[in-house]
Every structure is written in C-alpha cells, then in structure tokens.
Amino acid sequence: MRFVPAGMVCAMAAPSAPTPPPDGPSPGAAGGPSAHRRGRPRSAAADRAILHATRATLVEVGWNRLTMSRVATRAGVAKTTLYRRWTSKSELVLDAVAALFDELELPDGGSLRADVEGVVLSFAALLQRPETKTSLMAVIAESTCDDGLRARVREAIVERQKRLVLDGRARAQSRGELPPDAPGSEAESARVVDLIFDVIAGAVVHRSLVSDAAVDAAWTRRFTTLLLDGLAAASAPERP
Amino acid sequence: MRFVPAGMVCAMAAPSAPTPPPDGPSPGAAGGPSAHRRGRPRSAAADRAILHATRATLVEVGWNRLTMSRVATRAGVAKTTLYRRWTSKSELVLDAVAALFDELELPDGGSLRADVEGVVLSFAALLQRPETKTSLMAVIAESTCDDGLRARVREAIVERQKRLVLDGRARAQSRGELPPDAPGSEAESARVVDLIFDVIAGAVVHRSLVSDAAVDAAWTRRFTTLLLDGLAAASAPERP
Amino acid sequence: MRFVPAGMVCAMAAPSAPTPPPDGPSPGAAGGPSAHRRGRPRSAAADRAILHATRATLVEVGWNRLTMSRVATRAGVAKTTLYRRWTSKSELVLDAVAALFDELELPDGGSLRADVEGVVLSFAALLQRPETKTSLMAVIAESTCDDGLRARVREAIVERQKRLVLDGRARAQSRGELPPDAPGSEAESARVVDLIFDVIAGAVVHRSLVSDAAVDAAWTRRFTTLLLDGLAAASAPERP
Amino acid sequence: MRFVPAGMVCAMAAPSAPTPPPDGPSPGAAGGPSAHRRGRPRSAAADRAILHATRATLVEVGWNRLTMSRVATRAGVAKTTLYRRWTSKSELVLDAVAALFDELELPDGGSLRADVEGVVLSFAALLQRPETKTSLMAVIAESTCDDGLRARVREAIVERQKRLVLDGRARAQSRGELPPDAPGSEAESARVVDLIFDVIAGAVVHRSLVSDAAVDAAWTRRFTTLLLDGLAAASAPERP
DNA sequence: AGATAAGCGAGACGGTACGTCACGTCTTGGT
DNA sequence: ACCAAGACGTGACGTACCGTCTCGCTTATCT
Incomplete structure (x- = not known):
C-alpha cells in the first residue's frame, strides 16, 4: 500500500490550495524566494475574502x-480579480468547499466499528450543510x-480524504483488529482502500442526496456491519 | 418486506410518465376512460419527439x-410546447434518461454472484453512455x-430500479441461495433492500464519476465479494 | 357641399356596425330577408359582450x-369567436371606441361661438376618458x-363626426350668423368643412395628448376666437 | 412672452440628447467637466450607430x-447596450425621430404668409417620410x-419646435407685419405661441395621418388664411 | 327525421419578440 | 502590475401573445 505520511499529504495538496489555482502559482507560494514576477503582487486579503464570500453566498442562495x-x-472585489485566480465558478467553489472536507476527522472511538460509524455520521453531517449539499454534486x-x-x-477531495480510510486502518492495525500490511502487497492494499472509499463515500452520498433518506444511527450501524463483514472477505487476496 | 409485483411497479410508476408531468395528469391517464377534459388534447407525437430529441441532443452536445x-x-416543436409539459431542463432530462434506466435487465447468470456482477457491469456501462454520464449528476x-x-x-429512478434488487433476491431465493422471507419481516426486508441499493448504486456511481476509475471485471468481482459477504451479516436481524 | 341628412348618416355608418366587420355581413344585417347562409347563426349576445368587454378592458388595463x-x-367567449368577427385588435377597438364618438352631441348653446366651445369641451372630455385616451392614437x-x-x-370616426360641423353650420345659418349656402358651391363648402374639422379635431387632440395641456375654458375661448375669425376670411371664395 | 434665444433652446434641450436618456446623465453632461464617474465609459460610437440604425430600420420595415x-x-451592437440607454422601443424611436424634427427650418419667404405656408408644407413633407409616418403616432x-x-x-419635440413659431413671429415683427411685443405681456405671448403651435401641428397631423388627405398648396393656402386672420383676433388681449 | 353546416368554448400548437441575467472580456482611471 | 468599476458582445432564459388548429358540442336550415 502507498503510505502517505501527514506531511506528504499536505505537500500533495498544496497545488490545490486557493491562491494559485488556474495556471501559475501565486507569487509567494513556491516560485522561489524573490521570484516576485514584477509589478504589484496579488492581494492575499482578496483571496481570503473571495473564498469566504463564496461559502457565505452558497449558504445564502445556493x-x-x-x-x-x-x-x-x-467580497468587495472586482470580477476581474476573480477571473485572474479561478477560471470558472466550478473551480472556485471546489476550492471553497474542499477546505470543509479537510475538517473531517477520525476521532478515536476505541474500535474499528466505532471509527467507521463516526466517520460515516460526520461525513453525512457535512453533506447536509447548505454549502456542500447544493454544490458538491454540481461540481461533480x-x-x-x-x-x-x-x-x-x-486531487482536492478524493485523494485527500482517503487519509481517513488509511488512518482508520492504521489505528485498527495498532489495536490488533486488522493484521499488519503484508510486505509486497502495496498495490493490493491500495485497491482495497480505493474500494472501501468508493463504497463508503458512494453509499453515504447516494443515501443522503439521491434516495433522500436520513443517514441515522440505525442505517449507519447496519451499513457498517455490511462493510466490516464484507471487508474481511474482500481483503482476502483471492476467493477460493 | 413490501412485495411489489412487476405489474404493480409499472402501474405505480405510470404517473411519472412523460405526458402529464408538471401538474395536471394527461387526459387518458386518470379521471375516467374518455374524460377528455376539454379543448384540444396534447399531441402524443410531440411527447415522443421531444424525449427522443432530448436524448439525441445529450449525446451530441452534452x-x-x-x-x-x-x-x-x-424535435420540430415550439419552445412553449416543451414548457407546457416540463417546467425545466432538469425535469425534461430526468424523464428522458429515466427511460434508459428502465432498459437495465437482470439476465439470469445462474448464481447470485453472477447476477450481481452482471447488474453492476451493465449499470456502469449505462453510466458511461454520453446521455447519462453528463446529465445524471446534473439532475441530482x-x-x-x-x-x-x-x-x-x-419516483422515476430510485424506486423503479429497486426492482433489480428485488428480482435478484427472489431469484436467489428460488435457487436456495437465500432463505425465503420470514413472515412478518417486511419492514426489515425493505430496509435491507434500500441498503443494498444505496451501496451498489452509490459505489458504482462514485467509482465511475467521482473517482474516475474503470468499473472493470476485477473491481466488480472484489466489490461483489464485499457485498455478498457483508450482506449475510447485515441481513441477520441484529448483531450479537 | 355634400348635404347629409341624419338618416343618410346612419345608413352610411351601418357597414361599420360591430356585427359584420371583417368580410361578410352578419346574417340578419342586410343580406336579404332570409339569406341565412346556413348552419348556426352568430350569436348577437357574443357581439355585445365582446364590445362591452373591450371597453371595460381598455379602462382597466389600457x-x-x-x-x-x-x-x-x-367576454366569456372563445378566441376564435373574436377572430371570426374582427381580424385584429385595432379593428376591434376601433369599433368599440367609435360608438363613444357617436355619443358626442351639439347641444344648442344659442350662438355659433357657444356651440363651438361646447363641442370642443365635450370632445376634449371624451379624449380624457381612459378608453379613448390610450386607444385612439394607437389605432391611428x-x-x-x-x-x-x-x-x-x-368611415367610423372622421366622416361620421363631420356631422357635428355640419349641424353647427346649419344651426348658425338658421340663426343668421352665417350666410346660406350659395348654390353651386357644394365642393367649396365641403372643403371648408374638412378644413374646420381638421383644425378643430387636430388642435384639440394635439393640445390634449401631445402638448399634454388642459383644454380648459380659457384655451377653448381663445381657440374659438381664432377659428371663427379665421373662418370668416377662409370662407371667402378667394382672398383679394 | 418668455423669450428664448436659439442658443438657450439648444442648451435646454441638451439633456434629452441620446446618450444619457433613461435615468442617469451621461458622463460629460453634468456633474462636473471630467467627472468620469467610474468604470469604462459608454461608447459614443454605439450611440451614433444605434440612432442611425433605428432610422434605417424604420424606413425599411416600419x-x-x-x-x-x-x-x-x-447597429452591430448588443441588445443589452440598447437597454442600457433606452428603456423601450418608444424612447429609442423618439430620440431617433426627434433629430429629424430639428432639421425643419424656416427659410425666409419674404412675408409671414409665405413663412407659414413654407413651414406647413415642410412639416407635412416630414410627416410623409416613412421614418416618421409610421412611428410618430405610435410614440404619441x-x-x-x-x-x-x-x-x-x-421636451424633445414640442418645446423644441416652438422655435419655428418664435422665429416666424420675430421675423414678421422685424418686417413690421406684426406689432412688437408689448412689455409685460410675456405670459399672454406664450399662450398665443402655444395656441398657434397646437393649431398648426394639430391640423397638419390630422389632415395627413387621420383624414388621410394631401396637404397640398390649395389646402395650405386656405389653412394659412384661416390661421392668420384668426390670429389677428386671437392675439387681441381680450375680446370686446 | 336526418343530414349538413356553421358557430361555439376550450385549449394545444408553431411562432416571434420580449426584457433580463450571467457570462467572460475589455477599457477606464487610480494605487 | 494590480485593482474597482462598469460597459461591452454573446447567448440562453422563461413569458406573453400571436393567429391557427383540433377537439366535442350545440344550434340552425335544407332536404
């Protein structure tokens, strides 16, 4: 499995940070110490104001x-200032919303089951917030x-949030609920992580936004059961 | 479980057929056999032409x-004729695309596993068609x-396509792969069906359209394993 | 001058009556005693209802x-019923409004000046009514x-209302304010009547609707002075 | 009488020029010499192109x-650019057509009668031009x-064209055909000018567009006689 | 009496133009 | 260079009426 330490996650995510998105990086970001293009530098305050205004506007009008x-x-900013940074509404909203996904955490519930149920419920809660509810599907x-x-x-959502699956697995392994990674099975491991991610994210999104039903404790418990029991089988290298 | 024979499914879904959508039902739909309310009746040819043109246009330009x-x-029709039937592009495309979902079938693969893999693959194939790929997420x-x-x-997609889950289960029961419905467990059964539907549909959609990865034979096999093994546990009335 | 007795005025106006306008005359109008085309005859009630509804609608919404x-x-009538009788909104309104012009009268004020002032004021009053104010210019x-x-x-307005000029002149002649018609000067007379009509109608309409100023007693007195004094000169066969 | 020198008339009329019409004045109009409020200024070329295109279109299609x-x-311009300047077809055409009225002149015919006949004929000619014939009544x-x-x-037509009456009177006074203005009679003078304007404009418009008869030399001569002779009486401060 | 024919209320139909909205670009003058 | 402001060309929107048509009916005259 591809092991991604925290620092590397951040580094990987850096290119999707708000400031530089469309093409070239923002002056101070990475271009070198004094690589100050020339002329007046872009206003960092504008960046912040824009992303904040984007989220606030999503909440207000969808x-x-x-x-x-x-x-x-x-944001108290000219339209040209937006277009200098983001080429479209979708990219702007993506950046504004991706930040919210980064707030998802995996608090230690004491068991793999508790951890899964916790992340499912907090993901579902995130999907009910007005900023995300109306915009995530639109961006997709x-x-x-x-x-x-x-x-x-x-980059900004899928790969970044796989960290939750990885963290949960690492924690379960340290508790002894899951066997440690077998050496040489990195590719296999990555496939399992991808599968789990698609199943969790897909099922929660579908239940919330398509079936339009509540992701409550009962559904979460039942879903987690299905996932964990299925996982045991699916993780076995190959079926007999 | 709520048992819904095929005929009843169709009858239930009939009101969501194209002709009457926005508000009032189409002349022949309900309210009496020849209750031709008044005035010139809506052209059925126009309905057909519009839905066909919608799909063709989706393929051509997305x-x-x-x-x-x-x-x-x-469609060779006036804009007002569209708006008389559908209040928005979303509703029009929903009806045009829902018809494609109705073409999904559950050919008998000889085993529950084969049936599941078959429906997953054909669902994924549907999601790759240009009509659905660009429009399903937009409508959602x-x-x-x-x-x-x-x-x-x-109405038009979710509830209608649960027939696939129901059919698959019935077939597995007739093969003896699954136990017959216990009497008095209808509500429990419905919850399991809903869960399975959200998991299958959600995972396939997420893999295809969000993770942007192929739903190939390998992934399908692995996913089916997870599902079937998890199902056995999740179907047990309550965990010990 | 072309002398038009009252009866003849009515006869002349008959073709512009509401019922038959577009092409053929209405059944009972003039086509002969029992020349009843065939089929169901047109509803006279519908005619009345339509013209009434037209005036009422003009008042309400302009x-x-x-x-x-x-x-x-x-009017509680189908659109086709309107189009069977009038080919356009303009013709319908013309008929509806022309009836109001027929209500103009020339009450005997005892002198030519009083008669002219009276007709000017009542014409101006008619032009201020909402039905006419917004529609007369539109039709023109x-x-x-x-x-x-x-x-x-x-037909329906101009020629019909020249009766007012004719009546006024006849009355002035009978009072001795104007000389009787010289034999053989009919054409000349008609030209004077036309001129007077254009001057009165034109000036009042322009003052009311274009200059947007009140046609009050003071203006009317001044205008009448101009007209009567000018008339004396203009009526003389030719200037010296 | 309110004496308005030519220059002042122009100045007074300037705010109704095409550029600023609907609400706010055009940059250079008022509010300071170079008070270029902010943002990109409106294109003067667009103004010109639009008014020209309006007249050309009137000629072509009415x-x-x-x-x-x-x-x-x-005009090679976006629809929004029109709506930014004129809120409706009527206002646009008014501005486009008012410019044609400004081309009316009062060439010196050597006598008051010749001047009046000249302006009547040239006004009638203007009313026969396709741009004005179909649109003036519509705007009114x-x-x-x-x-x-x-x-x-x-503003754009009535008050502006009273200059013709004023010029004609001034010229007649300088020839000795009319007495000079009595001091203190400004208000009285203005009323006479208004009356003359309504009578001339009204009669010519009515003859041309309502009675649908030619404003030819004969009619013009007769009308001028009526006007001038009536005028002598109407200008007397009050009737005996 | 039945056929024939036109009128009638209702409302769907193919059109045309509307006036508005948002787009993404551009042109100002000022920082 | 960047910025705020705002005009620009573009293109789609959803609505309003237009005048015609297609319904099932009603109401008359003419066989």
Missing part, C-alpha cells in the same frame, strides 16, 4: 444563484465533461 | 449545451435544492 | 395590455401602415 | 416590425399611458 458577479460584490456534474476539473476534484 | 430551445428545434445536483425534482428522481 | 385573449376571457398609429384600417377609421 | 433585436443587430400613443415618455415627447 449553487444555482451563485454567480461570479455576486461573489465579487460580496460539471467535472463529468471537464477533464481538468475532474482531476482537480480527485 | 448537458451543458443542451438548451430548451435546441431540444425544441430538434439540481434536485438538491428542488424538492419537487428530488421526489421525481426518487 | 391599450397596451389589452389582448385578444384577455377580451375573450372577459396602426392605421398609418394599414390601408384597410385607415379606411375604416375614416 | 414601426411594427422594428424590434430592439433588429436595431441592435443592424405610447405616451398616453407613460408619464415619463410624455414628458420626453414634450
């Missing part, structure tokens, strides 16, 4: 009525016909 | 550049801030 | 928002690019 | 088939239910 103009006005929809955006979604 | 005008022109995104549309999605 | 549909609905505007409509305007 | 879209397209019709438009009509 994805559909969020427009670049509206965000610009709310947009990404189905925009390769660049799809890659950014993968 | 969701984003599909406009009501373009569909109307392609729209439905997150439109109660009426969300209900229509549930 | 010319711009008066539509054929709205009139039909208000429409008539500038519709020969048929222009002819109908002339 | 008022009824003149649409904002068509004008925009012909519109103005009967739109206070703002009515005020603009008064």
Whole structure:
C-alpha cells in the first residue's frame, strides 16, 4: 500500500490550495524566494475574502444563484480579480468547499466499528450543510465533461480524504483488529482502500442526496456491519 | 418486506410518465376512460419527439449545451410546447434518461454472484453512455435544492430500479441461495433492500464519476465479494 | 357641399356596425330577408359582450395590455369567436371606441361661438376618458401602415363626426350668423368643412395628448376666437 | 412672452440628447467637466450607430416590425447596450425621430404668409417620410399611458419646435407685419405661441395621418388664411 | 327525421419578440 | 502590475401573445 505520511499529504495538496489555482502559482507560494514576477503582487486579503464570500453566498442562495458577479460584490472585489485566480465558478467553489472536507476527522472511538460509524455520521453531517449539499454534486456534474476539473476534484477531495480510510486502518492495525500490511502487497492494499472509499463515500452520498433518506444511527450501524463483514472477505487476496 | 409485483411497479410508476408531468395528469391517464377534459388534447407525437430529441441532443452536445430551445428545434416543436409539459431542463432530462434506466435487465447468470456482477457491469456501462454520464449528476445536483425534482428522481429512478434488487433476491431465493422471507419481516426486508441499493448504486456511481476509475471485471468481482459477504451479516436481524 | 341628412348618416355608418366587420355581413344585417347562409347563426349576445368587454378592458388595463385573449376571457367567449368577427385588435377597438364618438352631441348653446366651445369641451372630455385616451392614437398609429384600417377609421370616426360641423353650420345659418349656402358651391363648402374639422379635431387632440395641456375654458375661448375669425376670411371664395 | 434665444433652446434641450436618456446623465453632461464617474465609459460610437440604425430600420420595415433585436443587430451592437440607454422601443424611436424634427427650418419667404405656408408644407413633407409616418403616432400613443415618455415627447419635440413659431413671429415683427411685443405681456405671448403651435401641428397631423388627405398648396393656402386672420383676433388681449 | 353546416368554448400548437441575467472580456482611471 | 468599476458582445432564459388548429358540442336550415 502507498503510505502517505501527514506531511506528504499536505505537500500533495498544496497545488490545490486557493491562491494559485488556474495556471501559475501565486507569487509567494513556491516560485522561489524573490521570484516576485514584477509589478504589484496579488492581494492575499482578496483571496481570503473571495473564498469566504463564496461559502457565505452558497449558504445564502445556493449553487444555482451563485454567480461570479455576486461573489465579487460580496467580497468587495472586482470580477476581474476573480477571473485572474479561478477560471470558472466550478473551480472556485471546489476550492471553497474542499477546505470543509479537510475538517473531517477520525476521532478515536476505541474500535474499528466505532471509527467507521463516526466517520460515516460526520461525513453525512457535512453533506447536509447548505454549502456542500447544493454544490458538491454540481461540481461533480460539471467535472463529468471537464477533464481538468475532474482531476482537480480527485486531487482536492478524493485523494485527500482517503487519509481517513488509511488512518482508520492504521489505528485498527495498532489495536490488533486488522493484521499488519503484508510486505509486497502495496498495490493490493491500495485497491482495497480505493474500494472501501468508493463504497463508503458512494453509499453515504447516494443515501443522503439521491434516495433522500436520513443517514441515522440505525442505517449507519447496519451499513457498517455490511462493510466490516464484507471487508474481511474482500481483503482476502483471492476467493477460493 | 413490501412485495411489489412487476405489474404493480409499472402501474405505480405510470404517473411519472412523460405526458402529464408538471401538474395536471394527461387526459387518458386518470379521471375516467374518455374524460377528455376539454379543448384540444396534447399531441402524443410531440411527447415522443421531444424525449427522443432530448436524448439525441445529450449525446451530441452534452448537458451543458443542451438548451430548451435546441431540444425544441430538434424535435420540430415550439419552445412553449416543451414548457407546457416540463417546467425545466432538469425535469425534461430526468424523464428522458429515466427511460434508459428502465432498459437495465437482470439476465439470469445462474448464481447470485453472477447476477450481481452482471447488474453492476451493465449499470456502469449505462453510466458511461454520453446521455447519462453528463446529465445524471446534473439532475441530482439540481434536485438538491428542488424538492419537487428530488421526489421525481426518487419516483422515476430510485424506486423503479429497486426492482433489480428485488428480482435478484427472489431469484436467489428460488435457487436456495437465500432463505425465503420470514413472515412478518417486511419492514426489515425493505430496509435491507434500500441498503443494498444505496451501496451498489452509490459505489458504482462514485467509482465511475467521482473517482474516475474503470468499473472493470476485477473491481466488480472484489466489490461483489464485499457485498455478498457483508450482506449475510447485515441481513441477520441484529448483531450479537 | 355634400348635404347629409341624419338618416343618410346612419345608413352610411351601418357597414361599420360591430356585427359584420371583417368580410361578410352578419346574417340578419342586410343580406336579404332570409339569406341565412346556413348552419348556426352568430350569436348577437357574443357581439355585445365582446364590445362591452373591450371597453371595460381598455379602462382597466389600457391599450397596451389589452389582448385578444384577455377580451375573450372577459367576454366569456372563445378566441376564435373574436377572430371570426374582427381580424385584429385595432379593428376591434376601433369599433368599440367609435360608438363613444357617436355619443358626442351639439347641444344648442344659442350662438355659433357657444356651440363651438361646447363641442370642443365635450370632445376634449371624451379624449380624457381612459378608453379613448390610450386607444385612439394607437389605432391611428396602426392605421398609418394599414390601408384597410385607415379606411375604416375614416368611415367610423372622421366622416361620421363631420356631422357635428355640419349641424353647427346649419344651426348658425338658421340663426343668421352665417350666410346660406350659395348654390353651386357644394365642393367649396365641403372643403371648408374638412378644413374646420381638421383644425378643430387636430388642435384639440394635439393640445390634449401631445402638448399634454388642459383644454380648459380659457384655451377653448381663445381657440374659438381664432377659428371663427379665421373662418370668416377662409370662407371667402378667394382672398383679394 | 418668455423669450428664448436659439442658443438657450439648444442648451435646454441638451439633456434629452441620446446618450444619457433613461435615468442617469451621461458622463460629460453634468456633474462636473471630467467627472468620469467610474468604470469604462459608454461608447459614443454605439450611440451614433444605434440612432442611425433605428432610422434605417424604420424606413425599411416600419414601426411594427422594428424590434430592439433588429436595431441592435443592424447597429452591430448588443441588445443589452440598447437597454442600457433606452428603456423601450418608444424612447429609442423618439430620440431617433426627434433629430429629424430639428432639421425643419424656416427659410425666409419674404412675408409671414409665405413663412407659414413654407413651414406647413415642410412639416407635412416630414410627416410623409416613412421614418416618421409610421412611428410618430405610435410614440404619441405610447405616451398616453407613460408619464415619463410624455414628458420626453414634450421636451424633445414640442418645446423644441416652438422655435419655428418664435422665429416666424420675430421675423414678421422685424418686417413690421406684426406689432412688437408689448412689455409685460410675456405670459399672454406664450399662450398665443402655444395656441398657434397646437393649431398648426394639430391640423397638419390630422389632415395627413387621420383624414388621410394631401396637404397640398390649395389646402395650405386656405389653412394659412384661416390661421392668420384668426390670429389677428386671437392675439387681441381680450375680446370686446 | 336526418343530414349538413356553421358557430361555439376550450385549449394545444408553431411562432416571434420580449426584457433580463450571467457570462467572460475589455477599457477606464487610480494605487 | 494590480485593482474597482462598469460597459461591452454573446447567448440562453422563461413569458406573453400571436393567429391557427383540433377537439366535442350545440344550434340552425335544407332536404
């Protein structure tokens, strides 16, 4: 399995940070010590104001009525300033919302089952927040016909949040609930992590946003049972 | 479990058929056999032409550049005729695409595992078709801030396609792979069906459209293993 | 001058009566005693209801928002019933409004001056009524690019209301304020009547609707002075 | 009488020039010499192109088939650019047509009678031009239910063209055909000017567009006789 | 009496234009 | 260079009426 230490996660995620998104990195970010392009540097305050205004606007009016103009006005910024940083509403919202996913945590519940149930419930709670509820699917929809955006979604959300699966597994291994990684099975491990991630994220999203039913304690318990018992079998290298 | 014979499923779904969608039912739908309310009846040919044009336009230009005008022109119909039947692009596309979901079948693979793998693969294939790929997520995104549309999605896709889960289970029971329904456990059964549906649909959609990875034979086999083994545990009334 | 007795005026006006306008006359109107085409005869009640509804709608919403549909609905009649009788909104309103002009009278004020002032004031009052204010100019505007409509305007309003000038002149002659018609000067007389009509109608309409100023007693007195004194000169066969 | 020198008339009329019409004044109009409020200034070339295109379109297709879209397209300008300057077709056409009225002149005919006949004939000729024939009445019709438009009509046409009456009177006075203004009779003078204007404009418009008869030399001579002779009486401060 | 024919209320139909909105780019003057 | 402001060309929106048509009915005259 591909082991990703915390620091590396951050490094990996850096390119999707708000400031530099569209093409070139923002002056102070990574281009070298005094590689100050030339002329007036971009305002960092504007970056912050824009992302904050984006989230606030999502809460107030939702994805559909969020427009670049509206965000610009709310942020006290000119439209051109937005377009200098993000090429489209989707990319802007992606960056604004991805930050919320980074707040997901995996508090130690004492057992693998508790950890899974905890992350399922907190993920479901995140999906019910107005900022994410209306915009996550919209960004994903947009990404189905925009390769660049799809890659950014993968970077900014999918790959980043696999850390939750990895952390949970590491913790379970340290508790002895799961066997330690067998050497040489990294590729196999990664496939299992991917599967688990797709199953958890997919099921919770589908239940919340498509079936439009509550992700409550009962459903979560039942789903976790299915997952953990199925996992035992699916993790076995190959079926007999 | 709520037992729904095929015929009843169709009858239940009939009100979501294209003709009457927005508000009032189409003449022949309900309210009496020849209760031709009054005035000129709506053209059934127009309905057909519109839905066909919608799918064709989705294939040609995708969701984003599909406009009501373009569909109307392609169908040889006035824009007002579209708006008389569907209040928005989302509802129109929902009806046009839901018909494709109805073509999903559960061919008898000889075993529960084969049936599951078959439906997963054919569902994934459907999600790769250009009509669905670009539009399904868009409709779901729209439905997150439109109660009426969300209900229509549930009616036209979610509830309708649970037939696949029901059929698969019935077939497995007749083969003896699953125990017959215990009397008095209808509610419990329905919950399991819902769970399975969310897990299958969610995982396949997430893998295809979010993780942007292939739903190939290997992933399908692994996923099916997880599901079937997990199912055995999750179906037990309550964990010990 | 072309002398037109009252009866003849009515006869002349008959073709512009509401019922038969577009092409063929209404059954009972003039086509002969029992020349009843065939089939169901047109409803006279519908005619009345439509013209009444037209005036009422003009009062309520004005010319711009008066539509054929709205009139039909208000009259409790189908749109086709309107179109069977009037080919356009302009013709319908013309007929509805022309009836109001027929209510203008020339009460005997005891002198030519009093008669002129009286007709000027009552014409101005008519132009201030909401039905006429918003629609008269609109119909005339429409008539500038519709020969048929222009002819109908002339028939239904212009020629019909020249009776007021004729009556006034006859009365003034009987009082001895004006000399009797010289034999053989009919054409000359008609030209003077036309001139007077254009001057009175034109000045009052322009003052009311274009200059947007009140046609009050002071203006009317001054205008009448101009007219009567000018008339004396203009009526002289030719200037010295 | 309110004496308005030519220069002052122009200055007074300037605010109704095309550029700033709907609400706020154009940058250079008022509020300081270089008070370029902020942002990109409006294109003066667009103004010119639009008004020219409006007149050309009126000639080609008339008022009824003149649409904002068509004008925009012909002017090579976006529809929004039109709406930024004029809130409606009526206001646009008013400005486009008012410019034609400014071309009316009062060439010196050597006598008051010749001057009046000259202006009547040239006004009638203007009313026969396709740009004005189909649109002047339409704008006036519109103005009967739109206070703002009515005020603009008064500013852009009525008050502006009274200069012709004023010029004619001044010239007649300098020839000795009319007595010079009595001091202290300004208000009285203004009333006479208004009356003359309404009579001339009203009669010519009515003859041309309503009675649908030619404003030829004979009619003009007769009308001028009526006017001048009547005028002598009407100008006397009060009738005996 | 039955056939024939036109009128009628209702409302769907293919169109055209509307006036608005958001887009992403551009042109100002000022920092 | 960047910034705030805002005008620009573009294109789609959803609505309003237009005038025509297709329904099932009703109401008359003419066989």
